[in-house]
Amino acid sequence: MIESCTNPEQIRRVKISGEREQILQNEVAELDVTIFDTLIFIHKYSAESFFSVYSKKDKRFLRDWLKNGNGPDEFSAPKLFKQLSSNNLFVYDVFRGGVFQVNDFFFSVLEIDYLYEVDPVIGLTQDMMLKNDSLLIGNLGYLSPEPFLIKGFDIKNKKEIFSVPILDLNEYVSESVTDFYTTFYNFFRLKPDGSKSVIAFNYFDRLLIFDEDYTNAKKVDGELGVKKVKMLEGKPLDLVNYYFDLEVTNDYIFALYYDQPESEYGEVMKPSQIKIFDWDGVLIQVIETPDYLMGISFDEEDQTLYGVDHFQEKILKYNFTKILEMN
DSSP, X not given: OEEEEOOOSOOEEEEOSTTEEEEEEOOTTEEEEEEETTEEEEEESSSSEEEEEEETTTOOEEEEEEEBSSSTTOBSXXXXXXXXXXXXXXXXXTTTTEEEEEEOTTTTOOEEEEEEEOOGGGOOOSOEEEOSSSEEEEEOOTTOSXXXXXXXXXXXXXXXXXXXXXXXXXXXXXXXXSOHHHHTOEEEEEOTTSSEEEEEESSSSEEEEEETTSSOEEEEEOTTOOOOBEEETTEEESOEEEEEEEEEOSSOEEEEEEEEEGGGTTTSOOOOEEEXXXXXXXXXXXXXXXXXXXXXXXXXXXXXXXXXXXXXTEEEEEEOHHXXXXX
């Protein structure tokens, strides 16, 4: 069941100024940033190694990590993800077909141990979370043979547990779809206590907040609702970028928001917004940044949001302490 959520008319809008700090410059080809433990992982594109690792405390460069290639100790498409209720970090690479646990954080060695084989056919190649020791939950991946929004997979016993289909296709598109991955590209996060999860669509102005068993979802739409995507021979046309990344805590959903035609992406440097929702889907604040962000990561310990400005080749840090005290 899907129910709609109406946001309040009065929403606090905050412009970031003094709470903003540039921490790294000339980080070429960065795609995203992940804060974990005492480290900053900067995910790169078309580099010899997929990640540059820095100390969170003093921003000191520590090492390049996960070499790009097809060798036995190399990776092709690694994704970092976490395990709920633990201080564990994992790597999943669909082309290596495996899940690896990351170890030795204290010395920044970042050794990885092979844990489980995962058949690429499950298609979980974007955002994932290990809910417990065996349940891997993720969203639609480009290798999936079937369209879905979220899928749960028992990685120990190598079997699918559940799949959430894409419902009400005519609400999103007016014609048949063949390229589901592009059309329904989305970002997925699990609430740290495991009770809810959220999807933010890239090309539709909509969040979906699911309950724990994924039988109910709450729609959270933008002011103008969901605009249908035009299709040509099953592929989408005239796309608009709405949501571009997600971060969550047990209290909040932080959503990186564009509302920009894809034809302008990377050409018109429009300042990004961070929309802050609660887990009931209520939009609490809209944070106006002066930067054109591509990815975000929230450090709950320091109440700080990190952002990647890919086109200006810099990493930024925003102090959210005072912002969240307003709520």
